Amino acid sequence: MSSRFLKHLLTERARLLAELSTLSRLLHGSWVERYSVCARLDCDCHQGARHGPRYYLVINEAGHQKQKYVRHAQVKAAVQGLAEYRRLQEIVERITQINLALMKEELA
Numbered sequence: 001m002s003s004r005f006l007k008h009l010l011t012e013r014a015r016l017l018a019e020l021s022t023l024s025r026l027l028h029g030s031w032v033e034r035y036s037v038c039a040r041l042d043c044d045c046h047q048g049a050r051h052g053p054r055y056y057l058v059i060n061e062a063g064h065q066k067q068k069y070v071r072h073a074q075v076k077a078a079v080q081g082l083a084e085y086r087r088l089q090e091i092v093e094r095i096t097q098i099n100l101a102l103m104k105e106e107l108a
């Protein structure tokens with residue numbers, strides 16, 4: 001590994017680590033949209049025009065799945081939070097590759 005390439009990897013890793021700190025609103029969960037019928041028997045929802053969507057975030061709490069209702073006003077923030085979590089995963093994968101390359105170099 002050339003010193004130039006080594007420097008490139010260290011710079012990229014530093015940039016990724018800095019980016020991690022920007023993912024402050026991340027949310028780890030699955031997105032669920034639900035449509036429902038109500039108790040009013042004469043309501044259109046019983047003819048197929050169901051109420052909704054209502055949004056939920058399915059998260060894991062101590063090994064148990066929990067559904068958290070997401071208010072309409074928070075939908076955009078929640079979707080953004082899920083995107084930030086995906087970015088977190090990408091960064092972790094990339095830093096893993098960089099660190100493996102650096103480890104290989106030290107062993108060579």
Ligand SMILES: [Zn+2]
Nearest residue numbers: 037038043045
């Ligand atoms: Zn209804």
